[in-house]
Amino acid sequence: MLAMMKVLVLVLSLFSAGLTDDEINSRYFPEGFKFGVANAATQIEGGWLEDGKTESVWDRFAHTHPELIADRSTPDIACDSYHKYKEDVAMVKAMGLDYYRLSIAWARILPTGHADKVNQAGVQYYKNLFAELKAANVEPMVTLYHWDLPQNLEDLHGGWLDETMADHFAEYARLCFELFKDDVKMWITINEPKQVCQGGYGTGLLAPGVVSNGVGEYICAKNVILAHAKAYHIYNDEFRATNQGRIAMVIDTTWYEPGSDSEEDQEASERILQFNFGLYANPIFIGNWPQVVIDRVAQRSELEGFNSSRLPSFTDEEIAYVKGTYDYLALNHYSTNMANATADSPIGDPSYANDISVLTWRQPEWPSGAADWFAVVPWGLRHLLVWLKKTYGDVEIVITENGLSDTTGIMEDDHRISYYQGYLSACLDAIYEDGVNLSTYTAWSIIDDWEWNGGYTSFLGMYYVNFTDPERTRIPRKSASWFTNMVATRCLVDTCTE
Ligand code: BGC
Numbered sequence: 001m002l003a004m005m006k007v008l009v010l011v012l013s014l015f016s017a018g019l020t021d022d023e024i025n026s027r028y029f030p031e032g033f034k035f036g037v038a039n040a041a042t043q044i045e046g047g048w049l050e051d052g053k054t055e056s057v058w059d060r061f062a063h064t065h066p067e068l069i070a071d072r073s074t075p076d077i078a079c080d081s082y083h084k085y086k087e088d089v090a091m092v093k094a095m096g097l098d099y100y101r102l103s104i105a106w107a108r109i110l111p112t113g114h115a116d117k118v119n120q121a122g123v124q125y126y127k128n129l130f131a132e133l134k135a136a137n138v139e140p141m142v143t144l145y146h147w148d149l150p151q152n153l154e155d156l157h158g159g160w161l162d163e164t165m166a167d168h169f170a171e172y173a174r175l176c177f178e179l180f181k182d183d184v185k186m187w188i189t190i191n192e193p194k195q196v197c198q199g200g201y202g203t204g205l206l207a208p209g210v211v212s213n214g215v216g217e218y219i220c221a222k223n224v225i226l227a228h229a230k231a232y233h234i235y236n237d238e239f240r241a242t243n244q245g246r247i248a249m250v251i252d253t254t255w256y257e258p259g260s261d262s263e264e265d266q267e268a269s270e271r272i273l274q275f276n277f278g279l280y281a282n283p284i285f286i287g288n289w290p291q292v293v294i295d296r297v298a299q300r301s302e303l304e305g306f307n308s309s310r311l312p313s314f315t316d317e318e319i320a321y322v323k324g325t326y327d328y329l330a331l332n333h334y335s336t337n338m339a340n341a342t343a344d345s346p347i348g349d350p351s352y353a354n355d356i357s358v359l360t361w362r363q364p365e366w367p368s369g370a371a372d373w374f375a376v377v378p379w380g381l382r383h384l385l386v387w388l389k390k391t392y393g394d395v396e397i398v399i400t401e402n403g404l405s406d407t408t409g410i411m412e413d414d415h416r417i418s419y420y421q422g423y424l425s426a427c428l429d430a431i432y433e434d435g436v437n438l439s440t441y442t443a444w445s446i447i448d449d450w451e452w453n454g455g456y457t458s459f460l461g462m463y464y465v466n467f468t469d470p471e472r473t474r475i476p477r478k479s480a481s482w483f484t485n486m487v488a489t490r491c492l493v494d495t496c497t498e
Pocket of ligand 1: 195
């Protein structure tokens, strides 16, 4: 009873903190604007060792580090989409969506990670999925790499710390471009390199769990960027003319609002954005790492006694090779923090966070998403979109993930509706008021899934999944019908204007 009361109070406080009707943008989404939902192989497929698939680093990590997964669970079965993909597609179709964003599990296609042995059963799974989507008139948006490195590549090469990874990824990418050239036109190379590198090879809190603070993450960043660029060039040179699709890397960031108008706080906000987003985006959109990152890591490395910067440099040739490897800017965004200047972290403990040395915090009045990393701040998305336009120019922006994470899983998820309404309203403000070239909004997610360290305790789905039922039954939450209606009307309120 007490638990129920708590949920109720929480939901009411989340709800009441949403935007009022007057604050929600009442323009229609522009003609041609596209909507989708997203998910990723590890989080929904299951079938972890089925039909020739081998372990990924996340399979291994969940099995060997249960203490780092909230409910000590594994993604072995997840939503069982490996068997139930037709149901997923039917749900996407019923919602009237343009895109279904999904990822290919590298270890399902190439069990060793290398291109020598192609697993036909794995290929067939994706062929079937694409055929189902085609019949439903929904376009696939396909991520080649959503964190699930084949364990064999980690064991043999040390994963993303190794320079040969760009070649291995490029081989895999070429194979997918070839295999699925008739099925896919909207490609994504890599999802959220920051999480792959900072979590996987810095703090070690994400798979493969390598702890190398302030060193591994920058080596990884360079290798991931080169891998992306190589895949882009292969696509560009060998497939673009016939496939006529588009390709980009997905980069994520929280928005960091300056804590005050002071020059120091403005600078702190810019610095943390450059470390978070610019580290990956600058090489692609501008050329080379952001100057502030080059300078700070070099300075601190020297004071720490390193012989050279912990941030590996790009050669001029590499800078030219990476620059321009995008067809659009793909953004994942969930939440906002405030950023204040603070004294530089003491020397002696190299880390990415210490390299940044910015104080981040949340306004107490911001509604929480009921997951501790989350605050609901729709205007943060608008500020971020404007910052992207200012920093990278008038490039087309595709939002590839945005959604509300909660720990209640309740079916009457008014707080999720309020989140979508607020964030979509911020998109309209950015389009109409700020002239941001935003073409697409992809929600995370259509179904509850295995949320990495959150296991099955963190809910983002518009459909609930019963993870204790062998059938993994999917049931729509209230937000599913709200979102369906929004897509049909292209409008966030009762009556919209052009
Ligand atoms: C990831 C997703 C994840 C989502 C919500 C993003 O960082 O790309 O895989 O499920 O956040 O936690």
